[in-house]
Amino acid sequence: MNYRYVIFYKPYNVVSQFSGDRPSTQNLVSQPSQPSTRRGDPDQPPSTLKNFISIPDVYPVGRLDRDSEGLMLLTNHGRIQHRLSHPRYGHPRTYWVQVEYIPSPQALEQLRRGITIRGYRTRPCRVTQLEADPPLPPRVPPIRERRAIPTAWLEMTLTEGKNRQVRRMTAAVGYPTLRLVRVAIAHLSLGALQPGEWRELTQVERQALLSL
Structure with missing residues (x-):
């Protein structure tokens, strides 16, 4: 074939x-x-x-x-x-995630260790805050922007892919996702x-x- x-x-x-x-x-x-x-x-x-x-x-x-x-x-x-x-195979998936507000070190550590969402405990994952905006083309249409609310970009690497998992994870620690881009699979x-x-x-x- x-x-x-x-x-x-x-x-x-x-x-x-x-x-x-x-x-x-x-x-x-x-x-x-x-x-x-x-x-x-x-x-x-x-x-x-x-x-x-x-x-x-x-x-x-x-x-x-x-x-x-x-x-x-x-x-x-x-x-x-x-x-x-x-x-069961848990291959890595890497995302660039724009969130509202600037995440605290405690929130980032929560994401890394895993959190409980709807009765499910997420696996530990890699999470870092990017120092600069990633080199992405503008989204069409653009995300909503509010001058009084800063945003930050995270790089998150997960080994699982539950429905809307990244969005639910960042929301659970108080930082809603504004834009989500998967940049790598394995x-x-x-x-x-x-x-x-x-x-x-x-x-x-x-x-x-x-x-x-």
């Missing part, structure tokens, strides 16, 4: 699924010479992955919420989908991709993925 592995920079207001008819396999190029740059319109109903990705029969490994952005991996390789989705990273762009993995990336 010809396995395909794609990384995609999901923009805001895009749902992590294909809906309706899948793209036809006719007139498809096996790999784009340049990344796709189709973008969703934030003033319209949410786009789906079908609006961006023209490869048939690949499916997302995990998901990102409609209001989250960043790296998604898509493949038609069932073993890799299972390996990266099943909680050894895969966004690199030079821009929102709405995708590319197939390099040979080196595929080999590292298959060795997990």
